[in-house]
Structure formats: C-alpha cells, structure tokens
Amino acid sequence: MKVAVTGANGMLGGEAVAQLSGRHEVLALGLGPGRPPEGTYQWMEADLGDGVSVEKALLDFGARAVLHAGAVTDVDGCEREPDLAWRVNTGGTQQVARACRALGARLVAVSTDYVFDGASGPYGEEDLPNPRGVYAQSKMAGEWAALSIAPDSAVARVAVVYSGRSTARPTFATQVVDKLTRGEVVKAFDDQFTSTTLAASGAAMCLELLFEHAYRGVLHVSDETVMDRVDFARRVAARFGLRGTIEGVKTASVKLPAPRPLRGGLRVGKASGMLRNRPLGIDDALDRFHEEWARRNAS
Ligand SMILES: NC(=O)c1ccc[n+]([C@@H]2O[C@H](COP(=O)([O-])OP(=O)(O)OC[C@H]3O[C@@H](n4cnc5c(N)ncnc54)[C@H](OP(=O)(O)O)[C@@H]3O)[C@@H](O)[C@H]2O)c1
Helix, strand or coil: EEEECCCCCHHHHHHHHHHHHEEEEEEECHHHHCCCCCCEEEEEEECCCCCCHEEEEEEEECCCCEEEECCCCCCHHHHHHHHHHHHHHHHHHHHHHHHHHHHHCCCEEEHHHHHHHHCCCCEEECCCCCCCCCHHHHHHHHHHHHHCCCCEEEEEEEECEECCCCCCCCCCCHHHHHHHHHHEEEEEEEECEEEEHHHHHHHHHHHHHHHHHHHHHHECCCCCCCEEEEHHHHHHHHHHHCCEEEEEEEEHCCCCCCCCCCCCCCCCHHHHCCCCCCCHHHHHHHHHHHHHHHHHHCC
8 A cells, every 4th residue: 555654754753654664655755865664665765844845755656654753842942833743733634634534545644642731630531631841732723624624634743753763863851871881960851641652562563553443523642640850760771770860850940931730641542442562561561671772782
C-alpha cells in the first residue's frame, strides 16, 4: 500500500518509517536532508509550514494512508515564534487533511497531552481539553483540522516521547543517561506528572490504528505509567545501572516561556482494550529503550 509519513526525521515518524520499510511503498516526508533510519523508502523534502508542498507531495504520490507526525515540538520555541507554530502545527495538518480528503486516504494525526491544562490529570479521551500556550493551542487546532477535514481520520495523542535510536534527537531520557554517565547532576521537575512514550511503541500503535482499525476520533497511545519527572529519571538511572544525583526542581522556580501542565498524563485504557500493540508499562518501555541504546552504541 502507498503510505506516507510526515515528520520522518523525527523520533516517532522515523520509527514509523523503519517499521513500514520493506512492507509498504513508503513516502517519507521531512524538512531538510533525510535522517530517518536505514530502509527502503522514498525521501522527499516538503515544508509543512508553506501551505502547499506537503499537500502536493501527498497528492502526487497518491497516498492511501498517512501518518502525520511532523510538528514544531519545541514548546518554548513556539512561544517565541508563534507564527511558525500556527503555520506548521495547524496549517501543516490542514494541508495533510485536505490531501487525505481528496484522496479518500486514511489519516492518523499525532497530537499531545499538552492539549490538557494539567489541573487534574491523568486525562482520558472524553476529558475536555484546555490548551495553554501556543504549542498546545496550535496542536489542538491541528486535531480539529484533521478530524473535521479528513472524513477517515483519527488523532493519536502521545506524551514526552523518547527513543534510544541513533537517529533520534536528544530528549530528557537520553540526557539523564548522558549526564549520569559523565557524573553530572540531573535536575528534574518533581511537580510535573506526565506519561511518557517510547517512540517505537507509540509508532506501532499509530500504525496499527492507521491500518487495522476504522476508529475515528481521539485515542491516547502513550506508555501507561504516569509519574513525575524525578521518578522517571530515577527509573531510567536504575535500568541503566547508573548512580548519581537526581535533584528535584519546582516548575515555578524556573522561568519558562510556555506554561507546563502539572497534573498531566494520559489514561490509555481505551487503547489497551482496542489495540494488539498495547501501551507499555514503564519497566517494559525502559527495557526496550535500554536495548535501543545498546544497539546504538554497538554500531
Ligand atoms: N516529543 C515529544 O515529547 C512529544 C510529546 C507529545 C506529543 N508529541 C507529538 O508527537 C509527534 C511526533 O513528534 P516527535 O516526538 O517525533 O518529535 P520530533 O523528533 O521533534 O519530530 C518532529 C518532526 O517534525 C519535523 N518538522 C518540524 N517543522 C517542520 C516543517 N515545517 N515541515 C516539515 N517537517 C517539520 C521536524 O523536522 P526536523 O527534524 O528537520 O526539525 C521533526 O523531524 C508530533 O505531532 C508532536 O507534536 C511529541
């Protein structure tokens, strides 16, 4: 089947390309030179923020299914460059959804736990979003665009994505490993409760949703454990056999451009009941993260 992935240079999109490679005819779309994993796919540069190129690429390719994982994901950067955030996160999703509508293609658009304000999480799919900050608002508008423009579409929400693949960008999880390995202190927010998402697991759930289910609407596909970031850092350290200092910090003590949900996190019971690729508990997720890390260091 002709399948397109946006954000193919990213953690989740790159993982999806790796999982699709060799099984489907894949168009990997990204910004700049291709950096996704090795495999068999066609690479194309297309800007989600220019209003036209991704839509044209999808139409020319004749996609039958699209995983839309491209976005400006720098939450504080979105506050500094709101126009870019709206162009890419909302306008880019509009482009993708318009193409899917024209092609009659199935769409899964990836979104975020940040659509919730973090007053009383963890949140289920039925809870009312209240996005705070430009990133959250532009992603929320992207969700509406996907669901309202493309008739056969679903939104898959993830949270705090991380990956041990060599092509993945640094994240909080990889920084914990790197810093503790170098003997540096790790500082982490001890009042931000969130879910996490191993990219490989999130991508597998998104692809199953894309191909094997007619489900329309929102589905939460993060890992299943909700914890604060100090707890997450400690679990990463324990899994990697790393000792050292992990220091708790209060969110209010740091001046951050974008608001952070404090009691966030996603409830994933619906995905657990519906999908073959079920959300991972944190221990299983970290086992896989550790394996990815070992492979990356061996290559
Ligand atoms: N990362 C998280 O913690 C997190 C949490 C919740 C939800 N999400 C959502 O999960 C999805 C996947 O993100 P991710 O975790 O894989 O993050 P990521 O690694 O930052 O990937 C996002 C990708 O989008 C690409 N992109 C940015 N602007 C673009 C543009 N104008 N045109 C084309 N591509 C563009 C980026 O390209 P470059 O690499 O070239 O910059 C990047 O490869 C996104 O929808 C994100 O909002 C992520």
